[in-house]
Amino acid sequence: MNRNAKTLTALLGLTLSLIAQALPTASTPRTIEGTVTAASGHSLKDTVVIACPKGDCDSGDVKGVVIDSGKAKADFTLTDLDNVPYAIYAVQDNDGDEDVSVGDWVDRNLLAEKEAPLVKVGTANVKLELVEVKRAAAAPGTSTQAQSNTTKPAASSTTTALRGFITGTVVNEQGVPLPGVEVVADNMLAYNSNLITRTDAQGRYKIDVRNAPVTFNVTASLAIKYDGYSATVSLVPQNPETVPGGVGGVRNFTFKPKPVSQQDPYGNLACVFVEREAGNFDIDPAQVVLTLTPVGKLADGSTGKVRQTKLVMSGSGWVAANVMWGTYKVTGTMNGRPIELRRRIGGMDTYEWGPSYTGGFTRDYQSLQPNMFLEVRLPRS
The missing domain is CATH 2.60.40 (Immunoglobulin-like)
Structure with missing residues (x-):
């Protein structure tokens, strides 16, 4: 997955909890400042501006701020930055679907699928221009032609890391996202106190563990209907390690045959x-x-x-x-x-x-x- 795809994912998955950590204070002098302008006098309200350290928008150290102004031009300040160069991006996700679609507004680098230039901490003249998405935006490196109604787009293999959340994407072997998959975060300290959710239409999920100072074992399963039976298939994790509560982590899963071994010769089908x-x-x-x-x-x-x-x-x-x-x-x-x-x-x-x-x-x-x-x-x- 190229860096632009990570950029896009990080922008759309940015949460208020992360933004709150990045709000300016008098004691955080390490800043990058700039101006966002929207074409055609469009309101910038709820536009998110983020700073990706060394251009890595999949990093857990991404900083962000929300523009509250309803004007077409607004200043922003990103604070509490590390002493590394940052790539700066902005997006206004108007339909709230956490996906770039017609009617959303993004900066020109994102729309053109270009990497933003890196800027040093202390820079005060970053300029971003938001433009409207006129067509359904495709992930970098994919065709922009309309997709068949019977074929779902391949899901990103990279999922945004959000501090305090367990996030992930569930796909099949061809990379097609799987909706409705049950994902369980098993509290390894207390019995029968699991956190359970299901994937959305894009095969993504998010579990809030900000206030859970315990360790979780994350699993995903898919129900297969066959001849009046319902067979439960355990999906294969990309990373089988446990996840610390309060910190969170990314756990992606794939619907594919589980490798057999002498210890487990039965697989998952x-x-x-x-x-x-x-x-x-x-x-x-x-x-x-x-x-x-x-x-x-x-x-x-x-x-x-x-x-x-x-x-x-x-x-x-x-x-x-x-x-x-x-x-x-x-x-x-x-x-x-x-x-x-x-x-x-x-x-x-x-x-x-x-x-x-x-x-x-x-x-x-x-x-x-x-x-x-x-x-x-x-x-x-």
């Missing part, structure tokens, strides 16, 4: 559990390779891809993990030799053996989420 035929030991599951071919659309709306996978030993037996829920035609080999398969289920039910099995996922064997349960054997001569 569906599993295919495989057993040998009862009393038959002619199969070595460690040498079995399954081929899963999707039949129709999967639970995530995709058509999926043909997948070949070896089995991994888990506490619940041999398993192929991270399979999206849906219907599959399953075939298998052992050391290159075809094997027979059938659905496995307890009780008196039985299923026919065959060179393939076509079916979906169920909650047999008291599984918490729908999984597939198969038996395998070598073909009978």
